[in-house]
Amino acid sequence: MSLFALGLNHETAPIAVREKLAFSPEELQRAVTELSAVRGVHEAAIVSTCNRTEVYAATRDEAAVLHWLAESRQLRPDEIDPYLYRLPEREAARHAFRVAAGLDSMVLGETQILGQLKDAVNEAQAAGTLGPTLNGLFQRAFSVAKDVRTQTAIGANSVSMAAAAVKLAERIFPDIAELKVLFIGAGEMIELCATHFAARQPRRLSVANRTLERGQALAAQYGGDAFALAELPDRMAGYDIVVTSTASQLPIIGLGAVERAIRARKHRPIFMVDLAVPRDVEPEVGQLADIYLYTVDDLAEVVRQGRAEREQAVVAAEAIVERGADDFMLWLGNRALVPTIRALKDQAERLRRHELERAMKLLAKGEEPAAVLESLSLTLSNKFLHAPLAALNQGDASQQSGLVDAVRRLYHLHDEE
Template sequence: MAVWALGINHTTAPLDLRGRFAFALDQIGPTLHGLRGALPRPPEAAIISTCNRTEIYCAGDQLEIVPTLDWLAHSGGVSPALLRSHTYALEDGQVARHAFRVASGLDSMVLGEPQILGQMKDAVRAAEEAGALGTTLNQLFQRSFAVAKEVRTSTEIGAHSISMAAASVRLAGQLFEDLSDIRVLFVGAGEMIELAATHFAAKNPKAMVIANRSLDRGEKLASRFGAEVMRLADLPSRLHEFDAVVSCTASTLPLIGLGAVERALKLRRHRPMFMVDLAVPRDIEPEVKALSDVYLYTVDDLAAVVQTAQANRQAAVAEAEVIIDAGVQSFLHWMDQRRSVPLIQQLNAQADEWRNAEIARARRQLAKGEDVDAVLEAMAKGLTQKMLHGALAELHAGDAAARERASDAIQHFFLRKER
């Protein structure tokens, strides 16, 4: 069994390229069906897609990295050569190490952030529901979750971590003298927006409004913070009301365009606007950044802010890597054992065949009225002869070297004494 993975993340690919390969959770199932149908031998497969990464994990009879990459390039509408220049491809032990590091938050833009573990679990659940998750990948991910749990409980990898949401508030505080004096608009109602709203709410802004396609979900989130709910369709006409805008949706196209922001600035008499686009693909058109009265930050722009606490956690990283090393060795040992499974199955099938044949013969003899002890003796002798026949034949066949090898093997398997 071969295991492989390929992906792009915040360190290998620009934001707009990552946006081409972003899959919403409800797209994972159909996408996995497309991937498995495109490969010569459909493998086990799972896709992890977040704002910072898209990764494909596969397991099959043999490595198929090139066709997997070709399929991914086609799905994103780019050439395989372009995608390859931004992609990392991993095999076997490398896959396990990478998955364990991702689950533990060591490969995140925010070192030690916990959200990725939940996102991985969602991805695994989606793969399982799509019928794409087999024994090997299930083992890989379950071990990833176990390693991540040990890393978080045994080290301080998550201590003093600065999240994207917290970084957004920090940047807003640099622009506005008093955050309790601003009006904040949140576009979307997912986990990232919930985190951002939590951090902003701690600063007691003048007003908080949630704009979401689903009003029910928006109202549920708004009720937690005493916020107002707004229809997404009303966003262009009300954009000028807000000093800060934080957006993170699963939309495949920008929701806030250059024209809408220009009109909002005019109505605001060019009072500055703080905007954070945490979505991949983008929710806010990139041209907005060129406007003189707008301070727009993307997930990549926040990288410098969230890295500031990393130096203090390098000792924790070293401790985490030791835990991950042990996890990788354990997974590779399990993989080696898995290679013996077909032979074990054949041995069990052969033993079942011998046993059934001897039992059937014993039953016939008993039905004829033969002595029970004699029948049992014959059945035991028959089983023993069948088990030893191949070994005895090897001792009487071949050249001297072959007999010597057979002798060593037979002594090892049949004549071992309990220690």
């Protein structure tokens, strides 16, 4: 059984592909359960965010993981294969550690991914698919991430997706304080965006959410108002900026609804940021003349600002990751020895107890203790040596040299002996 990771991210696949392979939070537990039921897959965990979908597995059949991933999304393996990376053993560990540390993120050093990784681990634990190998991998990933963040300046001067959305809005509108801003959804990303936009003191701040109570709770933090998502088509025209990030598997803002909103606004522009994967806004909306639509991929240039200043921190962070990968592989290698060590100890214990019982019976019959002890020691010695001596005597010429070296090393034999 080997550690294996399979996935794609914002570097290897466009959003149009990533959204096809995305798993909603509600799907994760069922998905890892199905994956772990595939023959040859013993442990499984799935990480799915707006920028990546990754499958981590303890398996001997890597092809089975690929086929399952494709079939679970109603796709053919050849449709997704060009966008995937396959990472065995140490490469998988190194990648997981880089992800946890924010080194593989669109926003270098961002911390949100760490929470998303922990969510993936919790889902796998709840499904019973997180065994010792993957649990060891992720616990070490969290430890490496902590070391990177405490020992380097990887997060310094980073520009978050939320901050990037504000920067882009200010390129289009001179003063956000004069505008009305609408947030669709009430999750962590929307809360981050609301914090950044609220700092610009917009004229109005509203939240549209499927669950009205949750939307009201978020809006109240910033002095805003909330309404039900079902009212969105009729109320969208009243907003200059729309930021959306929901877990919907289908677009919630269609071309027709946006066209009606633009007509009602007499073609005053709307700035829209779609941070969801799968996308909340139909792609065709971006083709409208009075709509400025940006997806997570469109924000890449802005969020990468300041990266040059942090290159020294990246070098230090990568060194921590490499050490972490080495330590993990050592741990993994030691774990692979456990069954052999246990079997060896069990065999020695069986021999010991068997001979001890025989000796106790002889003593009970009145046999001379010294003779019984001598017999016990000789028998144990012969039985312990039987297997290595038989291997040496029966091995062919091509094996002799290796067997001799192994026996000498195991029993600490020297030439004078």
